[in-house]
Amino acid sequence: MSRKVIAIIGSPRKGRTFEAVGMFEKRLKELGNIDFEYVFLKDVSLKECRGCGLCLEKGEEFCPLEDNRADIFARMMKADGVIFATPVYSLQVTALLKNLLDRLAYVFHRPCFFHKSFMAVVTQGIYGVEGVLKYLDEVAHFWGFKVCPGLGLTVFWEKPSAADLKKIDDEAEKAAKRFYDSLTRNSDPVPSLKEVIMFRSVRAFHSIAAGFPRDHQYYREQGWLDSDYYYETRLGWHKKLAGRWVERQALKQAMRDKMKLVESRLS
Known part of the structure; x- marks a missing residue:
């Protein structure tokens, strides 16, 4: 069975970061049948995020x-594994990669990459x-x-x-083995207590449509308004x-916030 991996290169040039990913690719392909694809952000059209919020409020298809x-998003969704590769620029990712993360900000609200593996490849000078x-x-x-x-x-x-x-x-060989194990493992990780608490807190907010309508719609379509977690998993009684x-508690706070918003609109 072939696994599809997409490597998104955030460097503005084909230098040491690209070479490191190439070594990783070679080692990964030695472990199994891998279809490896590159996206060079320096070569694609990706305009700077304006912060208009339309992707959050109405949906990503409304981005102007x-x-x-x-x-790029569609290619990531089709992949079994995704790699973000970047050199360190001023203690952060490059502007090219940061802009992509900003343009995909709606995924923080509507997560969708479950069952897919991720690895970061990061290079530094010092x-x-x-x-x-x-x-x-x-x-x-x-x-x-x-x-x-990573x-x-x-x-x-x-x-x-x-x-x-x-x-x-x-x-690169060690990293390739870690990533290949993740790619070929059919099971999803058991969420931590913190992850369960975050899910239930956010779910409470969306259950009464206290946030953006698109988020409430998405949670309802995914069946998350009635589930224990984003995907089927075994949770201990304490979780x-x-x-x-x-x-x-989150639902009580969300209700109070929603009432305040209604009152402010009526006043």
Whole structure:
């Protein structure tokens, strides 16, 4: 069975980050049948987010910007695994990758990448890789991915020595094994107590349509207004009990907030 992987390259040039992903790709293909695809953000049309909020309020199809955002999203949805690759620029991802994350902000509200694997590949000259890996992992968690520990590498501006290349290749091999295991594992991770509490809190908010109408509609269509979690999973009694308690408290607060909003509109 072939697995499809898409690597989204956030670097403005084909340099050390691209080379690292190439090593990762080679090692990954040695483990099984992998269809590996690249998207170079420097070569696609992706306009800067205006912050208009239409993707949140009405839906992503109402975004006024005409470019390749929908195509990139569709290709990610068709993949079994997604890789975000970026060098560290000023202690963060590149502007190219950050703009893509901003343009996909609606996924934070309407997560959709469940059952798909994610890995970040981050390169640094001296410092910053850990912070960027943590940031991308957190984004991927919110979006629904099965998050695999990322590949963080220290690379050099000048041509790397044979010893440097060997070290990078060894790390790429380890990362490829982690990612392949995630790709081929049919089970989804059991959510933590924190994840259950977050789901039930957000669900309470949407259950009374206290937020954006599109979010309420999405949760209803996915069946999440009546489920224990985003997907079928076995939750211990303590997680279910904590989830119910938190949801009741969140529902009370959401009702109060909704009443205040109604009163302010009538005054």
